[in-house]
Amino acid sequence: MIEDILTVVLLAAGLINFVLEAKRDLMMLQQNSYRNERYMRWLRASGDTTSVVRLLCYAALLIMLMPRIPVVFRCVVALIPLLINIFKLLVAKYKKPLVWTKRARRIYGTACALCVIVIGASWLVCHELFSVGCAVVAVYALSHVLMLFSNLLLRPVEAHINKGFYNDAERILKSMPDLKVVGITGSYGKTSTKHYLNRILSEKYNVLMTPGSYNTLMGVIRTVREMMQPYTEVFICEMGAKNIGDIKEICDLVHPSVGVVTAVGEQHLESFKTIGNVQRTKFELVDALPSSGVAFVNNDFPYVASRKVDNVECCRYAVGNNDEAVYRVTSMTFSEDGTDFTLTGPFGEASFHTGLIGEFNISNLIPAIAVALYLDVPLERIRYAVGKIEQVEHRLSLKRVPGGLTIIDDAFNSNPDGSRMALDVLASMKNGKRIVVTPGMIELGDKQYEYNENFGRKIAMSVDVAIIVGEYNRDAILCGLREAGMPEEKVHAVDTFKEAQAVLGTIAAAGDTVLYENDLPDTFK
Incomplete structure (x- = not known):
């Protein structure tokens, strides 16, 4: 009798544990952009598969498979890591909790279905309640594998869904031939530049920018499908990348006529491997511009300054003296109220005041001013907007x-x-x-x-x-x-x-x- 009760308790604890553990595994998969290779890299770096609780679970599973050991002892040994993990998962707090998108629900549902299949198969093969308990413990021990396999199984489904979304966004953009598209990329600084440009251009145009960090292809597609309006005049498109070709994919959809490269630095080297690959990827934006377009690139970074641009008009900018810079800051003073700086360019020389602080913020502000001038926003309205720009949260x-x-x-x-x-x-x-x-x-x-x-x-x-x-x-x-x-x-x-x-x-x-x-x-x- 006690054996059956403990086995039932083991089953319940195992299932609760899997429901909670699968949710956590999915959260980590989501934070790794649903990419199995990045998720596996995280597993190796984090040591999650060899944590104390996991090792206890592996040991318990081995003990459960030893028939000469009493069932009661085997159940108790297996319950220990399961109950510890359930407690840890229930009290855990995360900086970036799981977002239950439709894709996340599909992956979670598939993982749960695989769990049911494993447990059902154990019952069909053994016709024994304890064998089902062993299967439940095994499912937790292999939860990472189930999550990876679920994601792999759904790839064709996700590709089909994403293709439909892509075609819809492409249709919307083709219906707006007068839309001006400004692409912004860089190892860093692109989000701040996007916000600054949005505030300045709003003095003259109806502007849409990709919100938050919607800088992947699917983020851009979602922005176009859900937020683009027939009366939108300028679309500011932030373009992020973790691999070569990511920015080209976005450009093939939105077809920018203005491009901004804020920086090329040693960011995301785990995926890019070399700074040369970073440079190549960021300049996919410049390479995609039409001959009638213009590129604004930050010459304060050596891997930007050294990159030749001959397919399109190129306006280089810098903080400080730079012989090749068309736009450059010649003086800059910080205070608790912000920054006063002087910018020189084709328009001559102009002084500005902003509530922003730090050289990096001013560096991100220069291309916003330059693009606004290129799009015929009057200088006085630019100066007014610069003075009203609010600091972007978490960015200096x-x-x-x-x-x-x-x-x-x-x-x-x-x-x-x-x-x-x-x-x-x-x-x-x-x-x-x-x-x-x-x-x-x-x-x-x-x-x-x-x-x-x-x-x-x-x-x-x-x-x-x-x-x-x-x-x-x-x-x-x-x-x-x-x-x-x-x-x-x-x-x-x-x-x-x-x-x-x-x-x-x-x-x-x-x-x-x-x-x-x-x-x-x-x-x-």
Whole structure:
């Protein structure tokens, strides 16, 4: 009797565990863009398949397959990792929870169906309740495999659905021959530039921009299908890429006549492998422009400045002196109220004031001004819009909070150049302590350690207190801090952002400035 009760409890615990675990696995697959190769890379890096709970489950499964061991003991051993994992999943909090899109529901449903098939097959073969219990434990042990297989099975379905969406977006765009399309890409800075350009062009045109980080082909398609209006005059299309050819795919759909390349840097090197591949991919936008179009490219980056452009008119821009730059900032002054700068170009020279801070933000503002001038927005209306531009959330935005603290929020997708400029802004703050909270930078491939070590050196030269979050880049950053001579008592290494906030609460005082530099997603520890 006790054996049957424990077996039923084991079945219930196993099924509950799978329902929760499959949801978490799907969340991680979604954060890896539903790409099996990226998901498998995350599995290898995270050690999720060899966690303590998983190893206990593997051991329990082996014990369950030993017939000479009493069933009661086998059930109890199997229940231990299942109950531990259920508790962990129920109390877990995620920075970016699973979004239940239609695609996510299809994958989840397929994974659950595979689970049922495995359990049903075990019953048909053995006709024994305990064998079903073994199958349930095995399903949890192999949950990653089931998720990968579910995604693989649905590829033809997703391709067919996506093709229909593509054709619909193509139809809409073809029905708007007068629509001006501005493509924006770059290793970083493209989202900020998109927002700045949207605000300036809105002084004259009815503008649509891709919202949030809708910078993939499917994100662009969704924007066109759901948000494009017959009266839209300008479409600002942010174009992201993780692989060669991604930007060309978007250009083949939207056919931009104006292109902006904000930067070419060592971002996403895990997928691109070399900086040359990054350059090639970003310039797919420029290569796709018609001969009557124009490209605006940022000459502050060597891999932009060195790229020859001869298929289209090319206007280069820069912060500071640059012989080839058509648009360049000749003076720039930061204050707590923002930035005053002077821009020279074909129009002559003009002064601007903006609430934005940091050289990187001004660098992203220049092409927005240049494109607006190209599209015949009057200079005075541009100057007015620049003064009204609001900081983009999590991208070097400045705010003051109760208690007299100044917060510089640069939590989105940090990179070597952006983090350096953010630290320069923090270093320019003269009142109170300068504090940085950061987990470091990711997706830098073989240079991950090197760049985070350099980041640590830069931190040591720029701040009074450093709070290093998580394990992923901890050793590299701490090494850089030590080499640069930062006092140990000024460095705090913590495991979670919650712990960082607790430390911050004990050391921060009125007048201090806190920089939040990068925020790793759930796929990193």
